[in-house]
């Protein structure tokens with residue numbers, strides 16, 4: 152397939168490289184990042200998308216996606232699909248899909264879970280919103296970049312699934328960190344705490360797979376001095392998006408709101424920026440002493 156790829160940063164770079172390595176003809180554009188191996192450089196976003204079957208975007212936020220979409224949609228050929236893999240607000244995903252539809256194109260929102268490691272290894276999970284025929288066309292590409300794809304529904308459903316998942320993740324990570332800090336205070340050995348919780352009703356991905364306590368459980372960023380991994384500021388971005396969505400849908404999300412507030416303080420006032428989101432554990436242990 153001929154593919155245009157826009158946004159070749161930490162995530163987009165290895166995703167585009169994997170598509171090229173699988174034999175697809177990939178043309179890329181980024182305002183700053185270098186071209187990945189096997190990807191042909193275009194001079195502009197518009198030049199990267201003319202004559203391609205599928206355009207993949209992997210951009211920082213909803214406003215940049217809207218700007219890029221406005222410039223590339225008129226340059227795309229009829230029948231082409233715009234597949235946005237960025238994490239953006241639900242309203243931007245829907246607006247871009249509407250704009251594509253008006254131009255006779257199809258658009259998918261297809262955000263990912265799995266991080267930079269998953270992008271490099273081709274093991275991402277994709278959650279997708281948009282029409283069936285566009286999904287069918289793009290799914291072979293998602294199968295190269297990832298190991299699991301769920302078609303969640305209409306436009307916006309992929310972003311909705313992503314932010315709901317990450318709201319659970321942010322809340323459970325904070326609960327896990329405060330519980331480990333409490334266990335410390337109670338004199339409980341961290342390994343014993345893990346052995347019980349990971350096989351009991353308090354278990355979760357945050358405990359079992361990504362334990363925030365160094366030297367306990369499978370290897371995680373805690374074992375690497377909390378180098379991300381998944382940076383606290385990216386978790387804050389996703390919690391901002393889930394609260395924005397909750398406001399616009401009039402949904403009651405008090406735990407999500409509190410998680411957002413705690414990650415905001417952590418990133419802005421408590422040296423959390425650039426640290427893994429599980430570094431909430433030393434934050435709680437330090438505050439409690």
Ligand code: NAD
Nearest residue numbers: 158159160161162163181182183184210211237238266267
């Ligand atoms: P990044 O900042 O490394 O990459 C974004 C790229 O977009 C940069 O290279 C930047 O130069 C480029 N860009 C910005 N404006 C542009 C424009 N107008 N035209 C062309 N290129 C432009 O970010 P990332 O970590 O690759 O994340 C990308 C998206 O994936 C974000 O929406 C993020 O929330 C999401 N995401 C990231 C992770 C992660 O672990 N990094 C995990 C899941 C989802």
